[in-house]
Amino acid sequence: MRTPFIAANWKMHKTVAETVTFVTEFRGLVKDIKDVEIVVAPPFTALHAAAEAARNSNVGIAAQNLYWERQGAFTGEISAPMIREAGAAYGIIGHSERRTLFGETDASVNRRIAAAFAERLTPIVCIGETLDQRERNETFAVLDRQIKQGFDGVTADEMAKLVIAYEPVWAIGTGRNATPAQASEAHGHIRARLLQWFGGEAAGRCRIIYGGSVKPDNTAALLSQPDVDGALVGGASMDVRDFFAIVSRGRREAV
Ligand code: PGA
Numbered sequence: 428m429r430t431p432f433i434a435a436n437w438k439m440h441k442t443v444a445e446t447v448t449f450v451t452e453f454r455g456l457v458k459d460i461k462d463v464e465i466v467v468a469p470p471f472t473a474l475h476a477a478a479e480a481a482r483n484s485n486v487g488i489a490a491q492n493l494y495w496e497r498q499g500a501f502t503g504e505i506s507a508p509m510i511r512e513a514g515a516a517y518g519i520i521g522h523s524e525r526r527t528l529f530g531e532t533d534a535s536v537n538r539r540i541a542a543a544f545a546e547r548l549t550p551i552v553c554i555g556e557t558l559d560q561r562e563r564n565e566t567f568a569v570l571d572r573q574i575k576q577g578f579d580g581v582t583a584d585e586m587a588k589l590v591i592a593y594e595p596v597w598a599i600g601t602g603r604n605a606t607p608a609q610a611s612e613a614h615g616h617i618r619a620r621l622l623q624w625f626g627g628e629a630a631g632r633c634r635i636i637y638g639g640s641v642k643p644d645n646t647a648a649l650l651s652q653p654d655v656d657g658a659l660v661g662g663a664s665m666d667v668r669d670f671f672a673i674v675s676r677g678r679r680e681a682v
Contacts (some may be wrong), residue, residue, distance in 0.1 A: 431650065432590055432634045432657035433677045434466040434489060434551060435664030436519060440652040446473035449667050450480035456671045457485060463657075463678055464634075466517050466551075467664075471505055478514020489551060492525060493544035495535075507546035511636035517549045519659075521577065523596045533576035541576065544585055551590045551659065552577060553638070556619075558597035566595075567616050574620050586625045587632035593617060598639025598662060607648045607655075610637045614654035643672035650677050 441449065446469045457465055468489035469477045478488045490513075494504035510518060520543065523535035536552065543550040554573040556566045570593075578586065594614050598605050605613070614635045622630035637649050638659030649655055657677055664670045 429632065429634050429656050430462065430464050431677050432466070432636050434468060434517070434519075434590075434592075434636070434657070434659050435670055436468050436491065436522070436638075436661050437470065437665060438491070438524070438661060439470060440665055441469055441473060443473045444649035446477050447480045450477050450486065453480055453667050453671065454484040454486050457674055458503045460485065460674060460678065464675055465674055468517070468519055473508065473661045474515055475513040477595070482514075487517055488515040489519055490515050490548075491519050491522070492522070492542060493518045493539055493548070495538040497542075504674055507542045507548055507641050510547045511548060516602050517544065517551055517590075517593075518543045519551045519553065521573075522553045523555060523594060523599060527596070533573055535557050536573075536577040537579050540581060540585075540589070549588060549590065551592055551636075553592045553659070555594040555596055555613075555639075556593075561595065561597065566613065570613065570617060571620060574617065574624070578625075581625075583625045583629040586621060586629035590634045590636060590657075591617060592636050592638045594638035594659060596639075600640070602640050603650070604642075605637065607652050610649055610655055611652040614652065618654050641673060643669055643676065646673045646676040 466487040466489050468491050490510040493507045497506050497508055520539045540550045556569040560569050560669040595605050617635050619632050634656040636657035636659055637655050641658045641660045642663045
């Protein structure tokens with residue numbers, strides 16, 4: 428049985444002060460929820476403050492990206508050891524905004540995954556097709572390429588530990604979520620590939636979460652699909668009550 432995994436991706440939103448206010452209230456709201464792994468990803472500037480505010484709670488903290496070198500002349504980049512020291516235990520890797528706006532590729536995603544594991548950070552790796560690709564019936568081919576190249580060299584044991592976020596690009600920030608049937612089909616395909624390429628143990632344990640316009644009112648329908656193990660939430664995670672509602676509806680007994 429996989430523990431549901433629900434993460435907030437705040438993108439370039441929230442100051443240090445706003446982060447501390449959110450986490451302080453949120454940890455109180457979710458304190459009795461034991462059956463969901465709950466994660467918040469603030470911007471880098473608020474990472475340490477978030478980790479301090481979440482200390483000794485059931486709220487984990489994620490970075491939104493990480494660079495693969497440990498240190499060096501890489502102006503503007505942040506390394507996995509720096510993220511670990513700031514108090515985060517997770518790192519989002521390969522979000523579609525990183526891929527489309529900042530030129531990240533499956534090859535760079537692959538290096539970031541290795542760097543995260545070297546620092547014992549749990550990678551949350553985003554994959555998903557664009558609208559054009561879906562309309563050309565290339566969704567499965569795109570997912571296959573992203574899995575094959577992005578996870579090249581990842582061991583079965585690592586695969587069991589990491590989290591895959593299936594985020595169709597056309598559903599991100601658009602208010603147009605994938606239907607439960609579309610999500611189910613894509614998640615089922617991803618899990619079948621994990622089985623084929625990484626074995627039964629990895630395929631059975633890896634959490635595959637859905638992202639793209641998740642809101643309190645569509646959470647239960649999406650997360651009730653057998654291969655949908657949680658959610659990566661952007662817009663609706665910025666409001667503490669909305670994100671709490673999503674986490675509550677993502678619990679195993681709620682779906
Ligand atoms: P959204 O973003 O919930 O605002 O669509 C999801 C994401 O980008 O992870």
